[in-house]
Amino acid sequence: MQVSLSRRWQKIFSGRGAQGWVYLAVFALLALFPLIAGLTIGNPQAASEGAGFFEGLLQRAESGYAKFWQGMLIQMLILSIFAMSYDILLGYTGILSFGHAMFFGTGGYAIAILIGQHFNWPFFQALGAVVVIAVLQSLIFGILSLRVKGVYLTMVTLAFAEMFFILAEAGDFRQYTGADDGLHGFPVPAYLSATEHRTRFYYLALILFVLVFLAARRLINSPTGRVMIATRDNENRAMMIGFNTFWYKLIAFVAAGVFAALAGALSALFNVSVTPATLTTFRTIDALAMTIIGGVGTLIGPILGAGIIQLLGYWLERWFGANWTLIYGIIFMLIVVFLPYGIVGTLRRRSFGWKAGWARWKQLLTGKAAPG
Amino acid sequence: MENSYILETHNLRKSFGGLVAVADVSLRVKPRTLHSIIGPNGAGKTTFFNLLSGNLQPTSGRVIFKGLDITGIPAYRTAHLGIGRSFQITNVFPNLTVEENVRLAAQSLGHDNFKFWSHYLHYSHYQERAREILEQVGLADQARLPASLLPHGGKRKLELGILLAADPELMLLDEPTAGMAREEIPRLMEVIQQIRQQGDKTIMLVEHKMDLVMNVSDWITVMHQGRVLAEGAPAEIAANEVVQAAYLGDLYGDLSEGMA
Ligand SMILES: Nc1ncnc2c1ncn2[C@@H]1O[C@H](COP(=O)(O)OP(=O)(O)O)[C@@H](O)[C@H]1O
Ligand SMILES: [Mg+2]
Numbered sequence: 001m002q003v004s005l006s007r008r009w010q011k012i013f014s015g016r017g018a019q020g021w022v023y024l025a026v027f028a029l030l031a032l033f034p035l036i037a038g039l040t041i042g043n044p045q046a047a048s049e050g051a052g053f054f055e056g057l058l059q060r061a062e063s064g065y066a067k068f069w070q071g072m073l074i075q076m077l078i079l080s081i082f083a084m085s086y087d088i089l090l091g092y093t094g095i096l097s098f099g100h101a102m103f104f105g106t107g108g109y110a111i112a113i114l115i116g117q118h119f120n121w122p123f124f125q126a127l128g129a130v131v132v133i134a135v136l137q138s139l140i141f142g143i144l145s146l147r148v149k150g151v152y153l154t155m156v157t158l159a160f161a162e163m164f165f166i167l168a169e170a171g172d173f174r175q176y177t178g179a180d181d182g183l184h185g186f187p188v189p190a191y192l193s194a195t196e197h198r199t200r201f202y203y204l205a206l207i208l209f210v211l212v213f214l215a216a217r218r219l220i221n222s223p224t225g226r227v228m229i230a231t232r233d234n235e236n237r238a239m240m241i242g243f244n245t246f247w248y249k250l251i252a253f254v255a256a257g258v259f260a261a262l263a264g265a266l267s268a269l270f271n272v273s274v275t276p277a278t279l280t281t282f283r284t285i286d287a288l289a290m291t292i293i294g295g296v297g298t299l300i301g302p303i304l305g306a307g308i309i310q311l312l313g314y315w316l317e318r319w320f321g322a323n324w325t326l327i328y329g330i331i332f333m334l335i336v337v338f339l340p341y342g343i344v345g346t347l348r349r350r351s352f353g354w355k356a357g358w359a360r361w362k363q364l365l366t367g368k369a370a371p372g
Numbered sequence: 373m374e375n376s377y378i379l380e381t382h383n384l385r386k387s388f389g390g391l392v393a394v395a396d397v398s399l400r401v402k403p404r405t406l407h408s409i410i411g412p413n414g415a416g417k418t419t420f421f422n423l424l425s426g427n428l429q430p431t432s433g434r435v436i437f438k439g440l441d442i443t444g445i446p447a448y449r450t451a452h453l454g455i456g457r458s459f460q461i462t463n464v465f466p467n468l469t470v471e472e473n474v475r476l477a478a479q480s481l482g483h484d485n486f487k488f489w490s491h492y493l494h495y496s497h498y499q500e501r502a503r504e505i506l507e508q509v510g511l512a513d514q515a516r517l518p519a520s521l522l523p524h525g526g527k528r529k530l531e532l533g534i535l536l537a538a539d540p541e542l543m544l545l546d547e548p549t550a551g552m553a554r555e556e557i558p559r560l561m562e563v564i565q566q567i568r569q570q571g572d573k574t575i576m577l578v579e580h581k582m583d584l585v586m587n588v589s590d591w592i593t594v595m596h597q598g599r600v601l602a603e604g605a606p607a608e609i610a611a612n613e614v615v616q617a618a619y620l621g622d623l624y625g626d627l628s629e630g631m632a
Contacts (some may be wrong), residue, residue: 218488218489218490218491219488221491221492221493222487222488222489222490222491222492223479223484223485223486223487223488223490223492223495224485224486224487224488225488225492226472226475226476226479226492227476227479227480227485229468230465230468230476233465233466233467233468234463234464234465234466236427236447236463237463237464237465237534238465238476239446239447239448240425240427240447240448240451240457240463241451241476241477241480241534241537241538242448242449242451242452242477242480242481242538243448243480243485244446244448244449245448247486251486251488
């Protein structure tokens with residue numbers, strides 16, 4: 001019983017031997033993180049008098065650095081969901097979209113507006129609406145942009161996202177969108193307040209993250225997902241063996257759109273704010289960068305990439321102040337040059353090489369092809 | 373008497389700008405035969421195949437397959453109607469394994485393509501089919517290799533395997549031996565002969581190796597500059613003086629080179 005249960009879990013997470021245990025260990029660590037943080041970096045004084053050990057631990061988790069680092073992890077989880085959703089398009093279907101932020105931002109605005117003063121919807125109804133809106137939005141813009149391919153598609157998606165950015169910034173809808181200020185302080189249900197119940201919000205984010213991970217994994221390993229991958233590899237051939245690739249690309253678009261919208265909604269709830277910045281190309285490029293750093297065409301890659309970028313941003317800003325983006329840019333270039341398939345991709349291919357990386361680096365700096 | 377031909381084209385034409393690649397080709401293919409199309413490079417053979425398989429839209433003319441007008445319908449639908457196509461220039465899924473290349477082709481004509489909630493290995497009959505095919509074309513040992521790592525001859529076999537997996541009624545083989553090492557060709561011919569012996573398939577073959585064509589064909593159409601120059605049984609074509617002059621003549625160089 002014990003064995004078959006753990007096998008089942010292993011199968012759910014990966015379907016392959018040792019790798020499944022690694023995933024399980026990571027998820028277990030994430031699940032225990034608030035308690036560990038409470039124990040190690042929480043404020044001991046935060047535990048109320050007479051509280052039991054476990055209760056005290058949870059109280060300590062809501063304090064000091066324990067709270068702060070849970071916040072960091074929540075943001076990593078949100079970015080991970082967003083990056084995974086992007087990789088369904090880029091890595092698994094071969095669609096380079098520059099408009100992915102459209103779904104992220106719309107998800108944020110949708111939840112903020114619907115639970116806000118004008119609609120006052122109950123939270124879960126609003127969350128359901130976020131999904132419905134994302135499905136409709138991705139269907140409409142998927143159908144429109146998938147009429148073209150390659151760089152044209154990239155441009156079309158960019159234009160659509162820009163359209164939503166302009167709509168969000170426009171003064172005409174200030175009442176609903178807050179125009180260029182965005183929306184702040186909308187009534188997130190008290191039981192989900194990330195300031196009051198950081199640990200609870202952390203688990204909400206973790207659960208959503210795990211669900212999206214499992215759903216994405218299942219999609220990719222389904223007959224449908226295999227056709228997406230075939231489309232990425234050689235779309236013409238996929239058509240010639242009888243697949244109308246349009247539908248498979250559209251399914252990828254919808255899945256990616258819904259997951260991105262959920263990430264956006266979660267981000268809005270965490271920050272209790274949503275701004276037009278969430279709809280910009282910079283947001284899309286974040287996802288692109290996380291995916292590239294971690295490894296295109298893997299799910300773990302974007303998750304790692306999201307974690308790395310979040311941490312890097314935090315530390316670099318602390319050490320270098322306003323100039324941090326310059327350092328960040330250099331680190332990004334180093335990663336791309338030395339790990340051409342991203343961290344996970346390069347590991348899987350076992351194709352890391354200092355020499356090859358160094359040659360590419362010199363070529364980049366001098367503009368000359370390396371000899372040999 | 374429509375039905376005595378599996379495929380007919382009526383004045384099929386394709387022009388690229390000013391260049392007429394296929395000029396009013398009318399051709400009829402009897403079911404369960406091997407019908408070869410020969411002609412010098414640039415004669416329009418590949419373009420003609422592209423018009424049949426739906427990879428290109430004809431400028432004018434009709435394509436009738438099993439009594440059905442399929443002119444200009446897209447490639448993903450001709451596959452479902454029973455037309456399979458292999459390519460002169462290898463056209464596989466380079467980053468997928470050899471087995472997955474073939475498995476996908478088997479999956480495509482089933483009814484499980486949109487089952488996005490279950491694992492693809494759950495539908496094991498596609499995998500079994502893929503293994504059978506790999507056995508047949510002689511790639512069973514390379515099943516787990518990414519297709520891009522196959523040697524050239526292996527890719528040609530894979531090209532054929534992808535075609536066979538879908539079990540099409542009409543097979544369009546565009547220079548299946550192109551670039552293959554000479555010692556690998558008999559194996560490929562064996563596969564083609566096997567298919568013929570099953571007796572339920574129609575094969576259209578474009579091929580430059582004349583000895584091979586003369587051997588296996590029931591019927592040969594000679595194309596030249598987009599037009600049909602001659603048609604007939606292999607013996608008639610070999611004896612045809614116009615063909616000799618226009619085509620076989622300048623192919624002899626090619627031929628003797630290959631035989632050396
Ligand atoms: N996509 C295309 N665009 C323009 N010209 C083409 C295209 N495809 C083929 N052609 C031209 O059409 C002619 C016939 O080519 P093709 O069908 O490949 O001949 P074959 O297969 O008999 O060697 C050639 O002159 C070729 O250059
Ligand atoms: Mg050709």
